[in-house]
Amino acid sequence: xxxxxxxxxxxxxxxGTSVKIECRSLDFQATTMFWYRQFPKKSLxxxxxxxxGSKATYEQGVEKDKFLINHASLTLSTLTVTSAHPEDSSFxxxxxxxxxxxxxxxxxxxxxxxxxx
Amino acid sequence: AQKVTQAQTEISVVExxxxxxxxxxxxxxxxxxxxWYKQPPSGExxxxxxxxxxxxxNEISGRYSWNFQKSTSSFNFTITASQVVDSxxxxxxxxxxxxxxxxxxxxxxxxxxxx
Numbered sequence: 001x002x003x004x005x006x007x008x009x010x011x012x013x014x015x016g017t018s019v020k021i022e023c024r025s026l027d028f029q030a031t032t033m034f035w036y037r038q039f040p041k042k043s044l045x046x047x048x049x050x051x052x053g054s055k056a057t058y059e060q061g062v063e064k065d066k067f068l069i070n071h072a073s074l075t076l077s078t079l080t081v082t083s084a085h086p087e088d089s090s091f092x093x094x095x096x097x098x099x100x101x102x103x104x105x106x107x108x109x110x111x112x113x114x115x116x117x
Numbered sequence: 118a119q120k121v122t123q124a125q126t127e128i129s130v131v132e133x134x135x136x137x138x139x140x141x142x143x144x145x146x147x148x149x150x151x152x153w154y155k156q157p158p159s160g161e162x163x164x165x166x167x168x169x170x171x172x173x174x175n176e177i178s179g180r181y182s183w184n185f186q187k188s189t190s191s192f193n194f195t196i197t198a199s200q201v202v203d204s205x206x207x208x209x210x211x212x213x214x215x216x217x218x219x220x221x222x223x224x225x226x227x228x229x230x231x232x
Binding site for chain 1: 152154159160161162164167208212218219220221222223224225227
């Protein structure tokens with residue numbers, strides 16, 4: 001399957017600042033990437049579908065202006081948490097969907113643990 | 118609507134015991150994919166298996182086996198002779214075969230294998 005690199009793995013930021021998380025598909029041209037959020041001991045909640053060259057599709061209840069997604073190339077999608085607050089502290093994971101591939105599946109990044117203080 | 122239910126929140130077994138993790142799904146689609154992922158304490162998601170809805174053959178991979186029953190909308194996962202390293206959270210997930218390809222996760226089952 002695809003190899004997905006996600007950075008940073010951990011970040012601590014001050015309340016009110018913005019944080020950018022990168023998700024790179026190293027060996028697969030990903031037209032679609034997904035961003036998930038996971039609270040402690042909870043399941044993964046899909047936040048948005050990132051589409052290369054177009055606007056992301058957000059799930060109901062996810063603030064577009066708070067969680068900015070950019071998918072400018074087939075190998076990179078970024079999630080920016082703007083004006084972060086302590087309630088944004090969470091584990092964020094990106095995923096690449098290998099649509100059209102015989103090895104179709106989803107490969108996940110290693111995740112980013114965001115702590116807002 | 119699509120939904121994945123993992124009724125077992127936590128399971129604790131002693132090493133070498135067999136354990137089955139249940140997964141029940143709901144979908145109106147006639148074709149779909151089912152997945153199992155493992156999430157160890159480090160947090161990354163490890164792919165275990167993908168099953169197409171039109172392939173009901175059970176699968177075995179080493180100590181892991183999966184039982185897909187379309188009639189009961191279940192896709193259960195069994196670990197034989199469990200080991201401490203199997204301790205993790207296991208997620209069952211469902212994906213449509215359409216342009217969205219969104220992956221819908223169950224709530225996960227936390228497995229603790231004690232020595």
